[in-house]
Amino acid sequence: MTTIQKYRLLALVFSVMLSCAPSVQDSENKKPLTPELQTNDVALQQMHKNPFATVGFALKKMGPKKNYTQKNIQNLFEIGQLLKDQNANEKAAFYLNQQESVALKNNKAFAETYYLQLVEEQTKNTLKKSVSEVEKNILADTDRIEKMISDSAEILADQSRPDQSLKEQLALAEDLISNIVDKIQSSDVFSELKIQIPEKLNAEAKSFLANVQSFDLEFSKMQTLTEKLNLMTEYLKKLEVQIDADYLAAFKTGQELGLSIDRITDPQNTLQTLALTWKMLTVEERIQHFQSANQSLYELFNKKSDEDIQCLIDGNCTGLISKLVLKIGVYPEIEKYGVEKIKADLNQAAIGFLSGKINATAFEKIKELPETIKSRIRDSVEKNIGLVQDFKNKFKFNLAEGLQKKLKTESLGFYITSNAEVELQEQIALMSNDLYSIQGLDGSEKLVKQFGLIEKVISLVDFSNQQKKLLRNGLSNYLKNPTEIFLMSTLKNTTNTLLVKDQAAALKFLSLMVTATADWKSGPFDSGLTEIRAQDLISDFKSDQLNQSVFPKTELFNICFANAVKILKQIQSEKSLVYLVNNNNERVAISDYLSGKNHPTVALAAASDQKNNRSMNVTKVADLALMIDALSAFSQATKGIENSQSQILKDPEIKLQIENANKNIELLVLTLANFISSQMIGPKNLVDDAYDFETKSLSQNYQLSNQVAAISALIQAYETTGIHIYLLSAKELYYSTNRNYFDQQLKFYKNSLSETKTVEINKDDVLNSLNHLISIRKYLNLTSQVQFDRIFENWYVAILL
């Protein structure tokens, strides 16, 4: 073998060996699948010729206009809110006003409202305490003012003398009053006293003194005793001065004397007047006035007995000797002295006497003046304290009166009734519409709506057949106590039936109210009702404490939140209409689940109506969708609740409860959404109307309203829980709805799969469908969004026309 042959052989061997080199097989591992859309949106324009309605077509198909129900108005308002379309809001508000003007019944007076009852309950203790405090302060300050008056009185006592003229006495009195006023005004006594007492003193005392001064002036001008006494009579009456019996007797005697003096014309009646004067005087006065003037006359009278003096006064002395003495001795003596002179002297003496008496009386009265003022002040204070007590007792009525004036209406239109019964569903729709309509209102109209809404929130308790029991311990306790409440369908509670849709609708409305009154958000209650202070409603009584808001936003929030919690509490209660469903589609009561130690895996929840305390076997998709809507609304409403200034929410235990409740709410939304999306889906990816737990089967009934409600509920579940699979499921349902319900002739969705010929379309269905489907629009791709708009736009325009 040559070398070349050797190498060839070698190359061959290595070639064979290399060709034997094994190759490694690669694995086929790849990324596993995740849930994806199974179908795409149907292109209606490719399927049908001219599938979309024109405005004219829509108007023709919807037929003549008819009255809107509260539910329709609610749909229109909600569409307006979602699309931020003012036209829809205005149209809805228009229909709402129209409805309220004819259908609002059961007017409620303000004094009968739950809200004012609540204010009364809540302020009872505070007000009582506050009034007691005011009383105490006023009485203490009254004591201080009395002390000031006593101090001033001491100065007066030093300056005042009995011989001072009335004019001088009056000047002193004026000084006293000015001094008291100055002292009160410069003190730090209760403001009302500081203002009122000087005002009263100035008004009453100074006017009195001015009158007395006027009297003094006129008194000095009068000449005769009779004239002066008549003036006194006139002023006593004018000044309303009360005089005692002695003084009255003396005054009467003085008047007799005056008349007697006026009658003096001869010695005989002069003697009569002198005898009368003698009789009126005391022994000392007789010496002072008679003995100094005429010794013989004094002796004559002094020797006489009282009977003799009286017979002289009466002019009927019968004895001969006496007559002789008078004729021979007395009369000539009188004539000698001069009848006129005696008359003048007597008049002068009587006036002098009277003036002295007046001055002495004035002295006495002015000495008593400080005590009089004190007495008058205390009377006034007691009267005022009485008014405060009265205010406290009638606080609710005072507020009610004030509200009537402020809200410019005597009562609230309350329940709306389209038939004999007051139905909860209709009432809740009305309340929702009232809430939506606040935005466009101002002035008293806005105040009425706001107050009415809060009152209606509290009045939901009237729909409970436990109303009396719930309110047994007062409204305040009812709101504070987180007991569950079940709402009946009608106000009269004629049937013992509890409906899921009622509880859900109430919870949704209350959640909207929580959002509207949340103090950490801006909303329709930022102005209007919440700005009203108690003082704005109460004019009779002024107090700093009345400057607080009667309807503070946090209080309104507390009311709405407390009621919403009561509805939520029923879900956890033994009688709950909502229940969990285990993997074998068996119902598990939420209360049992929560109290159990070993929790089975549960991913489903549903709800059924109850009749005579028995849960129905059937659960309806519309109810579940409503419940998701309500729970999501509550979850949304309480976002940021940690920022609330509400005192109730500051309690760490309450905070923890709310946190846990929100987690449970999310779980409940999720489990309800699971039930719809996994248990109620029939063929063609459409949602069935109902599921029967007894037969564990669907009802085989597919309505448009259920499809749109389910789509909306699944979108809400997605937005509440963040679980993407609900969005996919909602899209799948929407595509199926477009595929199966869109009707070529109707140019809109038909109401049920079984419908073959549809002639007319109800605008309620258009509104309901649009309201429920708007939420999915933003999640559709551009092509589907355009198609969505084309399906609805002209129907919507036609409705707003």
Place this chain on the structure above:
Amino acid sequence: MFLRKILKFITGLKSTFCSQGSSFCLFAVQLILLFYNGQSFALTTETLPAHVYSPAFRYGQINGLENRYTETGTLVRLTDYKSIEFDADTLAKFNTKANELIATLNKFGIYKAGDLFNLGTLEIETKPEIKYFAPVLAKGISETWTIALGLPVIKYSNTIRLNQKFSNIEYYNQFRGLSPELDQALDTDLANETQQALINKGYKPLASQEKQFLGDIQLVSIKKIIQNINSTLLHLMTVSLPTGPEYDSDDLLALNSFHEFSVENKLAYVQKVSYFFEIVPNLSFKYIFPQKINVRIPTNKDDVLPDQNSKDEVTKTTGLFYDAGLNLGLSVSEQFKLTAGYLVGQKIKDSYSNSSKGDSNIIAEKSDSKWQKVTADVSYSTVQNYLKNKKFIPLILSLSIYDTIAGENIERRLGQELNMTLFF
């Protein structure tokens, strides 16, 4: 929690990749590497002259062990072969809790989200490598009989990494917070769970390692039975003594190929076709004496990762090894010789004595194997020169490369060996 139970199973599956009686290991290598040995590719066909000593030093390494021939003969990466996908079906099959969880996830939406749940694939990426150094001393007893003693020193390293790939857990993160069990499932780190499951069972955790030890000492006899001018019939016998590491039932990465007392007999017929070219057909069989080993006995087929208390001493009877080969030798010059070889063989299934702890037959499953191997060898020899003029040190230097080109239930072995043999 439920995942751990599944992982017990999954990790146990690794045992199916073990072969040749080494139950519950990540891989097992039939490591026969001494010179003069039939499975060592530089097949010796010469005996030493009488009374001549020949020390030799062999240095080699085996890699490619990360690839394996499956029972169907497909060569796959051990990483792929040993990986397992934790999809809903797998999860639901082994644990009621997992089943419940999947049923629960199926309630979310209309897509049966539970059925699509996939924790991913656990890949056990291993890169085993064996290096050995073996001093050998041979002595020519007579012109036709040589004996030898070899002391193999083994350096074994294995880099191991556990990866979790291809899961869709990210999508399911949206369900977090709904249930502690679901959260736990979503937080599953398959690698950690695997390690934890092993530790709980008393196994050593899977970690990269490097160690050096004395292998089984080998005694070799080469006897020329018939010798003509152009042909020779040789008998080679190799006796392995159990001096290497004992069987370790707690270490899934242990080689567990040592501590054997075995005898291998090979008959090789050397036919010189020309002065330069020879062909060497050969036949061999190897018998391993039954030995008592301490192994974990599974209670049933599903008990793939037996507990620590399942350990029992059983007698292992290793199945016979048979093979037949053909070597072609080409002497390029007096100094250089090129050799190419092909070997085909198989091993009979092992058997174990009964155990009260469980079913010992389960351990023996998939312990039978087949293989086809090739080798290329180049050698340089100064022996002829030495014999001519005595000017050179008599030695042979050779380099062998070998590979497993086909097989069943056997790792691929791609090796190189450098050999220096001296004579004096």
